[in-house]
Amino acid sequence: MPRDVIPVIKLADNSDRIENVITRVQKGIAVRIYLDEILDDSFQKLFTDLTSRLNLQEIDLIIDVQFVSAGEINIKSALIKEALNRINNMSEFRTIIVASNSFPENLSTYDKYRLVTIPRNESKFFNKAKQHFEEKGIKIVYSDYGVNHWTYFEYVPGMQVTFNIRYTYYDNFVIYRGDSIKRGGFNFAKVQEACNELVNSSYFLGKDFSWADQEIYDKAHGIVNKPGNPTTWRALGTNHHIVFILNYLSNQF
Template sequence: MIKYAPVLKWKAGERDSIKKLDDSQVNQISPIIELVDSISEHELLKEIHETGLKSAFIDTIYSDISLEFYEKLNSINGITDLKLIPVFYIDDLFDDFSVIDTYDEISIRLEIPEPIDSLSYNKLFKEILKKTHTKIDIILDLIFIEDVQAATLKSVALKETLSQIKKYCMNINKLIISSTSFPNNLSDLEAGEEKKYKRYEFKIFNKIYELPEYKDFINKLIYSDYGVNKFTDTEMDFSKLQYGILPKIKYTTDSFYYVQKGKKDRIKNVYTISVFDMCDKIINSNFFYGKKFSYGDKKIHEKASERKGPGGNKDWVTISTTHHITVILKQLSN
């Protein structure tokens, strides 16, 4: 049963993170794959098959790929047991709702709260959530939640949207609630500094899960978040590239994200706070999950103990993502 739909950019590090999960974990996730690079339908199928995934949502909004990609992918994937679900946006559908008839299952990704200049969500629900042979999944995306005030306001907006679609509950296949509290920019983190960022995503999801007025959605609800690596590329400070980028370690806990940044003596060209030092700090903290918890935790423990090979950006995406997914699945199992 699918419990979790992590949003992934589908770079090498993210793909490798899925390969490091065990089969039972892979069977509980259906990632929202945001394609950011051009790729052929056959190559994408090959890459997804290699991870062992049984299902995934495919989102092309951040690439130059046209919506025809979905149709081609759908046609060549017909002979496999892999379920690939295209992600549509409201602008894709409003002029022609019949496009959904091409597929067995589609998803519609909607920003929460409803943007003031958006086409009407209520009208969309009336038109699209009718009896149809196509299964309709709704992704309600709260995007970034900066603080408790934003969490409160977005929770209210989420409940308003849920109230609109409650009457169509029988016609909704899956209901995915997505958000992130992980900052989209870590430029405020000074060299050698560490910070904790409170996680609001799970609290918002649990609120909805526990409210009796949404009990009809319980068996359709799927948790989703952006993990800790969606904005990795945007963290680069290009003015400092001549000195190299300072390493960062991102570590998810049940209630907060922990982020550390390395430090370097520019004169001597040596790290005064290295990757190994940061790993050592994590394994000696009261929030370390233990070296057997996940592939990511095992590698963090190894680097702290053996102090060999700090690893590149791709390696750390894999380490932090496998740990993050394992934390989320553990929380959802409770």
């Protein structure tokens, strides 16, 4: 196992996998627990059995709330408060990380060929949840799933990938949905049109904001005439998202 990798284990992992991870770690372990698990009657025994084998000061505890819609922010924040009472020795963990997600599972229901906004709830939820931890004198770390849904995406052979832009903005994700590969969605002319839509909108944060923004600007203006592929565009969306969140968090303290 590489020295800089911190493995993640879950309550549902079998004992052999957990033992294998424990014996090989060099920089501690991350333990991911889901909000639904914490609220289950069997949680405390399972959690105690797992953490009793570990040094809490070498554990990053990830509390994963998974998907949070706009209407669930207050509800799931209240559930976090209840969950805190079920985790003993919270302050002894190396870090407490709270993860959430509000990016949709797929974009098929959204209009094509124009910019569409989707509420971005992760920051709002985090700020609500943070208050409950602060009442107990505990600092937490922000985490999200970027411009992806929290579930694993399973590629099916023959599936037609569709061109799309995923762009993080203050209270929204801004998306542009184009055509599938089969219908020329990744032809440069169509990609350039999409980039122009974003660059000329009020959502664009400027070509100097991140590497991704520079790439989008260059494609819009024909400085770069390569459309990229699905991997390219997921990388661009992720790069912009990380820079945006780092800037956002740095202005919170």
